[in-house]
Amino acid sequence: MDFFRxxxxxxxxxxxxxxxxxxxxxxQAIAADPPLTLAEAQRRAVERSRQLxxxxxxxxxxxxxxVSAGQLPDPVATLGINNLPIxxxxxxxxxxxxxxxxxxxxxxxxxxxxxxxxxxxxxxxEAGKALAEKDVSVAAIQRDTALAWLDRYYAEAxxxxxxxxxxxxxxxxxxxESAYRAGRGNLTDILAARSALVLLDDRASEVGxxxxxxxxxxxxxxxxxxxxxxxxxxxxDAIRLDPTTLDADLAHHPEVAVFAKKEEVAAAEVRMAxxxxxxxxxxxxxxxxxxxxxxxxxxVNVSVPLQWDQTNRxxxxxxxxxAMLDQARAEREDMLRxxxxxxxxxxxxxxxxxxxxxxYEREVLPLATERTxxxxxxxRGAKATITDILLARxxxxxxxxxxxxxxxxxxxxxxxxxxxVPIDDTATHSRLNQPKDSQ
Numbered sequence: 001m002d003f004f005r006x007x008x009x010x011x012x013x014x015x016x017x018x019x020x021x022x023x024x025x026x027x028q029a030i031a032a033d034p035p036l037t038l039a040e041a042q043r044r045a046v047e048r049s050r051q052l053x054x055x056x057x058x059x060x061x062x063x064x065x066x067v068s069a070g071q072l073p074d075p076v077a078t079l080g081i082n083n084l085p086i087x088x089x090x091x092x093x094x095x096x097x098x099x100x101x102x103x104x105x106x107x108x109x110x111x112x113x114x115x116x117x118x119x120x121x122x123x124x125x126e127a128g129k130a131l132a133e134k135d136v137s138v139a140a141i142q143r144d145t146a147l148a149w150l151d152r153y154y155a156e157a158x159x160x161x162x163x164x165x166x167x168x169x170x171x172x173x174x175x176x177e178s179a180y181r182a183g184r185g186n187l188t189d190i191l192a193a194r195s196a197l198v199l200l201d202d203r204a205s206e207v208g209x210x211x212x213x214x215x216x217x218x219x220x221x222x223x224x225x226x227x228x229x230x231x232x233x234x235x236x237d238a239i240r241l242d243p244t245t246l247d248a249d250l251a252h253h254p255e256v257a258v259f260a261k262k263e264e265v266a267a268a269e270v271r272m273a274x275x276x277x278x279x280x281x282x283x284x285x286x287x288x289x290x291x292x293x294x295x296x297x298x299x300v301n302v303s304v305p306l307q308w309d310q311t312n313r314x315x316x317x318x319x320x321x322x323a324m325l326d327q328a329r330a331e332r333e334d335m336l337r338x339x340x341x342x343x344x345x346x347x348x349x350x351x352x353x354x355x356x357x358x359x360y361e362r363e364v365l366p367l368a369t370e371r372t373x374x375x376x377x378x379x380r381g382a383k384a385t386i387t388d389i390l391l392a393r394x395x396x397x398x399x400x401x402x403x404x405x406x407x408x409x410x411x412x413x414x415x416x417x418x419x420x421v422p423i424d425d426t427a428t429h430s431r432l433n434q435p436k437d438s439q
Contacts, residue, residue, distance in 0.1 A: 035230060085097050203401075270322055
């Protein structure tokens with residue numbers, strides 16, 4: 001009986017050991033994964049995107065239509081009964097009246113070659129526009145993935161700073177309590193130290209929320225790999241744009257390229273409208289069978305539309321397509337100007353953030369650290385209170401977090417500037433410069 005009571009306990013112990021082994025193996029597997037670099041995250045995001053699959057389908061559809069548009073229209077088969085009597089002795093007879101005949105025919109419209117070429121060109125331009133829109137999507141995926149990756153990176157950096165400050169705050173609480181027990185401090189110092197720790201906990205909660213949001217945003221692009229530890233940050237002090245050649249460089253911006261392709265589509269539609277000013281001919285061949293006492297017959301018919309009012313029809317269509325071409329050209333030029341102004345503003349802001357970050361690293365952060373060290377030294381020499389340390393510590397953490405925030409803002413601007421064009425599209429966008437330091 002004791003054996004049977006011991007068996008379930010043994011089974012539970014074995015199950016616990018197995019669970020611990022599985023958890024340990026999982027942690028080791030996670031630890032064995034290489035750190036997630038920004039470039040690798042972007043590559044996975046592009047591979048995982050369904051939007052790019054949809055745009056590939058749009059490109060394929062336009063190319064298929066280009067082939068179809070270059071063909072002649074389908075021939076038209078006709079069947080009919082002509083001159084069938086409906087009263088008298090020959091009513092409803094197909095053979096007794098000499099005028100009654102059953103006919104079978106074939107009609108073909110011969111669309112002019114230049115018109116078919118114009119239609120083919122129009123769909124080829126549509127395929128080019130779809131490819132340009134795919135470039136826009138690739139650039140957006142790489143940009144948004146970079147923003148999510150950087151948000152997570154800097155949220156983790158801020159979390160590490162706060163964790164270190166919380167450890168220091170706990171040390172200060174212990175010191176205040178020791179001083180109070182030794183009669184060298186007061187209760188106010190303990191309460192102030194505990195209050196500082198609570199405020200750090202609150203900051204940690206806010207940073208934790210930002211970190212969770214960043215992981216969710218990253219998971220939107222790369223799935224479950226968003227939990228993988230991150231590698232070091234990229235070189236955010238160099239961009240691929242040269243402010244001196246910005247106008248020429250941004251002519252290759254994917255969104256501007258889309259408007260350029262829309263302009264090409266509009267130009268192709270102008271050529272289609274111009275080709276419609278020449279009418280297409282149709283030829284019909286018909287074989288008619290009559291009664292056995294009469295001869296069978298064939299008929300050949302040629303038809304052509306009479307464009308008797310080209311001024312108000314075909315010319316109006318050409319004028320409308322020309323107006324649409326002017327619209328597309330103006331929209332492209334306006335888009336280029338808007339992007340140029342926006343990018344110049346971002347470059348100026350990015351350079352300003354770099355300057356501020358450098359100032360924080362050279363001057364502001366060392367001064368804040370020295371102030372804290374001075375307050376600690378004065379406290380040990382009984383020349384300062386715990387409140388002085390807490391104020392210095394709070395000032396230091398504010399400076400550290402502000403420095404990280406400035407760097408994070410600079411990194412976000414770097415991502416927005418560096419991924420205006422898909423990062424691997426150097427063949428198409430060869431005018432973009434190599435990375436350089438603009439300072």
